[in-house]
Amino acid sequence: MANESLVIEDLTYGYGKHLPLALSALSATIRPGIVTGLVGPDGAGKTTLMRLMTALLLPSSGLLTVFGLDTCSNASQLHEIIGYMPQKFGLYEDLSVIQNLCLYADLRNVTTTDRRQVFARLLAFTGLESFQQRLAGRLSGGMKQKLGLACALIRKPRLLLLDEPSVGVDPVSRRELWRMVEELVDEETAVIWSTAYLDEAERCQDVLLLDEGRLIFSGPPQNLSERVADRCFQIQGISGNRRQVLARALQQQEVQDGIVQGQNIRIVLRAGHGQPALSVLDAGSEARLTPVVPRFEDAYIDTLGGGPGGTSLLAAAMTSLPRNRDVIVEAEGLTKRFGSFTAADDVSFTIRRGEIFGLLGPNGAGKSTTFKMMCGLLRPTSGTGRVVGLDLQKAPGKARSRLGYMAQKFSLYGDLSPRQNLDFFSGVYGLTGAHQKETVARMIDIFGLTPHLTNSAKDLPIGFKQRLALACSVMHEPAVLFLDEPTSGVDPLTRREFWTHINGLVEQGVTVLVTTHFMDEAEYCDRIGLIYRGRMIASGPPDELKTQTRSPQIPDPTLEEAFITLLQQWDAKHEEAP
């Protein structure tokens, strides 16, 4: 019993008679003293399992015991020993930080005498000391997550359940979140961390991998990674267009999966196949295949049967734009002040045709403000944003008709069917008559939406929502695509498909501006602008940023490490010179 904090036996759960089971015949044990990752694509049943563990749902059949407490009969005792952070944090946005803490302290029976110590510890721990009176709704995404965690930790729980705590959180906050949780874990405590990000799964000592309600792997993540042990390579030294190389690589029979990593391309080979011939990939004379350490994600894709192919039908159907290197998107001294607070301060950059430009930065640093000014959602206090040479303030309609926009969360009309959404957005962008009909039909065809045409968009599986959102934003064949955290919370398979389309579009001459917290996504960018404290503190190709931050301690930094180092360097410089 000592090393089994949670026992799941033959657990099944269904939301309704006519719906497929959310969880079926799940058996697993979870040990204290480690962080257990709960991973799987969206809709795999992660949240359902979390809710079953908190006794907020009761199993349809099977057994779930937490430290010997049955969730069916001992729910109230169970609630004394768990800490739970639901996906939407469970914070009261209209209460202040300290009010939220006090509320949860009272609910968890932490008395006034203990409280001072506990609060001091948690506020220091989360770095929220100076924000005690701020309303939770006004905190940045990262701070909200930390506060949510603090609320779950008020009385040290024996079981801590975190449901996707890192969605929409920047790498710095994400690291701190991990540090906080790892500090907490001891022999007595079990932590379950649900996530769609597989680099996080790799940090867990144990992983439960769910797919369509079934447990397809459980154990240390390395065990899963081993299955692709000798099959992971990087194509380095590419001199041609790396996106085209990737597309060609994915067409090879030997290649099962591939992504862009800065100037290089990472591929996973199919089991039982040899290496692809580099000559076929046309990657230049310098190109070479270097074996790399397998990642959990490689194994994950492998387990699920490989990624999508490398060709984008969408891109093929689009008329290609002129091939020149004109400046398409231009930000010139963009500044935005809200009262005395400067959200963006003199941000300038240019993006040339066929380039992918990524905006990175911690939550609340001014990244979204800049992005919103670029697509005309916010009026800059000073400076101008131009798209295809058109000023967004002077000719908003014209400029906007040349850009496509995909929002962070699913923001199509959920009550409308996919076809109605397509009809609407094509109509809004001025497509008419036969041309409109053809375009909509083509989108339905390309994205395989036919089986879902009569459903409401909100009921589509996440992957199809993603496709539909992309379809809606490109029907008018925009010259520029604005993507706001396009794959946040989306599983790796869907993300790969998405980027295949984006890469294809870029090859047709489309220009892309993307914001992201997700380093794998940032690796796809040609150039990155790092926004911090309202300013652009660094910009350049991902590999260049990595090189810039090389140091004896970190000789070969990842993009995430580079990101963090750059922020630290800036902070250090600005503390010296007041």
Place this chain on the structure above:
Amino acid sequence: MFHRIRALIIKELLALLRDKKGRMVLIVPPLMQLFMFSFAATQEVKNQTLAILNLDRGQPALTLEQDFTAATTFSRVIHLQRSEEIPAVINEQQAIAVLWIPPNFSRDLEHGQTAQASFILDGRKTNAAQIIQGYAGRIIDRYRTRLADKGQQSGINIVARNWFNPNLDFRWFTVPSLVCILTTVIGLIVTGLSVAREREMGTFEQLLVSPLHPLEILVGKALPALLIAMLEGSLIVVVGVLLLRVPFNGSLPLLFGSMAVFLLAIIGVGLFVSSLSMTQQQAVLGVFMFLVPATILSGFASPIENMPHWLQTISYANPLRYFMTIVRGIFLKDVPVAVVWAQTWPMAIIACVTLSMATWLFKKRME
């Protein structure tokens, strides 16, 4: 531009009507209100209980008692024995009125003296008390006429006519009023929630980055609401005429013409509220804050003429006031164009004001 607005209108209609729940919300509550109001909202006074304390055995007293019990207003009669019972009967609302005939009533009458009976009313129910007071006056007048000697002249012969509604059927008043109130509710709810809902769903940004001009977005919100509220209005007219048997004497084109102008004014208010609110909850409460005073000042619950002058002045800004007059006029009186026009142009001015205010606020809050 036309195509873009058309796309917006189709989208808006689908968003409202595609979902079964959405359709239900638009159709069931208004019809329920229509039926409930048209049956329940009556200021007629019927089925009342009268208490009688008759201490006189004489024939004249009995006749008076019978005259009262025969009145259609009273469906139940309680006979009291002692005057001490009166306070309890009234206080506990067992009866709305007490007729108290003193022991010497018949004798006084026969002696040609003043014979006074008492009639006590419960002042808590103002409206009922007032109307019953009127009835009682008529009963006693008739009673006197009947008892009067031949030498005395009877009163003037009054021919009472009620134009447009001969039997003063209260439903003929309620249903046209409800056409106004329910179209107002629909117009407000549809527009009031629309922008707030898109804000909550995140689709609003999607609209703002499209080439749509803010005015196009507003038109795209206003026209579907206009269409739906007009349909709703027609539905209520049809149900009112066919099922509830309220006559429709006037001209349909005039009704719909003025309805459109009225709805534009209401939609302006709805869009204003919507642009103001960040969440649907705020929008619902905002709609409520307009709806309640507007209904009270419309002349539905009580005639506007009864209000103090300063409130009457305020009510000139209430579009519902004009529309109420128009609809009642068209339903029952077949009013001529000139009369409708006199009530329509103020609504047109109000519509201009509310719509421009909504546009101004919408543009201001775009960021």
Place this chain on the structure above:
Amino acid sequence: MSNRLRRMSALIRKEFAQIRHDPSSLMIAFVLPVILLFLYGFGVSLDAREIKIGVALQDQGKDADSLTAAFLASPYFQAHISRDEQLLEQELVAGRLRGLVVIPMDFSRQVEKDGASAVLQVIADGSEANTANYVQNYAQGVVNTWWAMRQRNHAVWDQHGAQLATRIWFNPELESRNSLIPGALAIIMAIIGTLLTALVVAREWERGTMEALMATPVAISELIIGKLLPYFILGMMAMLGSVAISVTLFDLPFRGSLPALLLSCGAFLLAALGQGLLISSASKNQFIAAMIALITGFLPAFLLSGFIFEIASMPPVIRALTHIIPARYLVTNLQTLFLVGDVWSLLLPNIGILLLLAAVLFFLTARKTVKRLR
């Protein structure tokens, strides 16, 4: 302090902090009542005075003149005299006149001969049925008084004979605001108790905070009381404020006692809150919850509570329905407390029924709400 108490007081404090932060709930609790009171205090008045009527004077005799003068003098009417009946009829159609008295050509001659053969026409605008009723009643009154005066002057009228002395208890002037304002109070409390409560609970579900609360050691009864008490207090505060305004600003008498008022309103609020909680436990969507609250809470309070519309005049089915409408009992109690006093024999059974309704609603809520997500 026991854990249970601490948890509850934490929830209650949280709720108050939220109320303070949200302008829309403060508006509903404190601004809307004032608006409603003002409108009902000044605006809605069923006492018809100075009804605009026309007098079509087609006779030039002495009696016609004196009758016209009687109409002009009546406080109930604002009479417009014209010889052109058609013109007045048009005004009636346009809604500028509510009634029309036609004094025919040979009126005076007929009166001189014999009252019964004189015919007078009173035409009322039936499109406003209630006003039409008043027009007919008052016109009759004016004519009767005028006739009596005339007979007295001619010394043919027997001053004696049957007379009816009408006395109106509690409200001798028949001020309609005296009976309407208690109704407005019921509406205010129905809005706070049902609409606001349903909205705030649905909001907790929508924002996901309910899920976080439920995973804490808090018990379901604590959750319910934590929601109930703040809105109970809010409703009571709004009520007391409104009563104060009614008494000081609108000169309403208050003849009952404070305990009776608190008891009646408390019992009603319990029922209204129970209804709000039941709605939100049935629908976790704010929009739907608001809709249901409007239809089952606000409308019946307005329509079926008997404060504007006479319950006795409604069809039997609807009359039966009013028995389960809490507002009905509150309106009766409030009208009694304001105008009559502590009639315990009337108040107590009503309070009992309200408590019973509240108990049923809480029973249903408790059965529907378990500490689970579905």
